[in-house]
Amino acid sequence: MRAIPVIVAAIALLAALLGWLLYEQLRPPQGMGLSETGPSVDSAARIEIERLRQQIETMQERDSELRERLGTLENDLRELREEGRAGNGGAMGRAGGHPPLGPDAEPRGPNTIRDAYAEVVLIADRRNVNKGLTVAGPRFLEEFLGRPRETLSDRCEPMTNPELRERLVLETVGPIRVHMLQPAVDSLRRVFENVRRADPDLHDRIASSGSLCVRRIRGTQARTSTHAFGLAVDLNLDGTLDLFADGRTQMGLTILADFFHEEGWVWGAGFGREDSMHFEVSRQQLERWREDGRI
Template sequence: MRVLPAAIIGLAIIIASVIWVFLPSLLIEEESFDGPAIDSGARIEIEMLNQRVEDLQIRIDELSQEVAEVKARPVPQSAPTFNTAPQEQEPFQPSGPNDIIDAYAQVVLIANRKEVNQGLQIAGPSYLARTFGPPREQLSDRCEQMTNRRLADKLVLEKVGPIRVQMLQPAVDSLRRVFENIRLTDPDLYARINTAGALCVRQIRGTRGRASTHAFGLAVDLNIDGVLDTLGDGKTQLGLTILADFFRSEGWVWGAAWRREDSMHFEVSRQKLDEWISEGRL
C-alpha cells in the first residue's frame, strides 16, 4: 500500500514539471498581424492548450487529496496478493470531433480591443452626411429604401463569398477580396461565416436624423454559425477575431473597438472611402 502514494506523488511531480516547462511558452503574446496569411489554427491551439493547463492543475490538486487520503488509511498486517496476469487493453476510442473546427464559435474576451483597428479612422455619420448627403430625405427607425441618387445608383445585391449582401459596389468588391483571402487561408472558418445584415437605411436608434454606416451601404454584420454576438460585453466568437485581421488588411474597421463593443460590425474606413472617392468610384 505504500507504493500507491509514491506512484501518485510521482505522477503529480511529472505533471507539475510539464506545466513548469511549457506554461511560459503558452503564455507568450502573439506577434502583431502583418497581412491576411495568419495561422488561425495556432491561435485556436493556444486557447485549447491554456484550458488543458488549467485541467492539469485541477488534476494535481485531486492527486494531492488522494495521497492524503491514502496516507490516512491503516496499513494491513499481511501483504495483499495481486493478480499478475496480463490485462487485455481496451481498443482505442476516438476523442470526438475536431477541436479546432469546433472552436470557431467559442466566445472569448477581446484582447486589447481599443487597439484592434491600428490607426484606421471611422467615417462616422457627420463625415458621411457631408460627403454624400443623407441616404434618404426622411429617416425613421425602420429600414427603408435609399433615395440618395448618387449612392442608390451604385447599390448592388450580390452573393459575396458565403453570404448575400446589398451594399455599394466598391464595398462589395472589397468584401469579395476579404472573403477570398479567408477561403484560401482558412476554408473551415470560411464555410461557417454568416451575416446579420448589411444595408439598412434608418436613423441610429436613440437619435434624430443621424444615419449609421449601414444606412450608406458601407457596413456588414457577421457571425459564426448564425449565432448573434452579445452587444457590449467585451467578448466575441473566436472566429470573428480571426476575420478581423483580414478586414483590417483590406482597410475595414471592426466594431469591437467601439465604446459599446459591437464585434459583429465591420465597416469601410475613412481612408478606404477617400481612396474610392479619389478614384471616381463613389
C-alpha cells in the same frame, strides 16, 4: 470560454466571504477586550474557513487552466492562418504537418480548432483593434456621399437618394449575399477570398446578419447609420449572433477582423458600445476610393 469570468467572479465572492468569516470569528465580542491568550475560533468555523480556502484554490487552478487553453488555441489559429497564407495548402489542411484530407477521407476525430471558432472570448486590447483606421462618422458620410434618406427612424426603410441608390448592387460575395455600394462589395469579395485561401473552415461558417439598412443609429435622434450608405455588414458564425456591448466575441470573429483590417475596414469591437459582429469601411479607404474615381 464563458466559464472564465464566472470562475473569476466566484473566486472574488468566496474571497470576500472568507475575509468576512475570519473577521467575525477573530473580532472580540462587543464590550469585551481580548483575552491574554488572544481571540479563539471555534472548530466549526475553522472547518468552514478551510473548505472555503480549498474551493478558492481549486477555482484559481481551473481559471489558470482555462486561460492557458485559450492562449494555446489562439496561437494555433494564428500559426495555421499564416501557414495557409504562405501557400502550404490551407490553414486547416496542414495542421500538424499532415496532408489535407481528401473529399472521401474519414475525419480523424473531434476538430478542436474548428470547434474553437464558436468559443466566446474577451476582446483583447479592444480600444486599439482599429489602430491606423478612422471611423467615417455620419457627418463625414453625408458630406461625402449625400444623405441616403431625408427622414430616418429605427426601422430599415428605402433609400430615396437617387444618385446613391444607383451605386448599390445586390450580389453574392463569398458565403453571403449583400446589398451594398459596388466598391464595398468588391472589397468584401477580396476579404472573403483571402479568408477562403487561408482558412476554408472558417470561411464556410460565415453568415450574414444584414448589410444595407437605411435607418438612424439606434439610441440617437438623427445620426445616420453606416448601414444606411451600403458601407457596413454584420456577420455571425453558424447563425449564432454576438451579444451586443458585452466586451466579448466569438473567436472566429477576432480572426476575421485581421482580414478586414488589412482591407481598410473598421471592426465594431472597438466602438464605445462594443458591436463585434459589425464591420464597416473606414474613412481612409473611402478617401482612397474617391482618389481612384471608384466612388
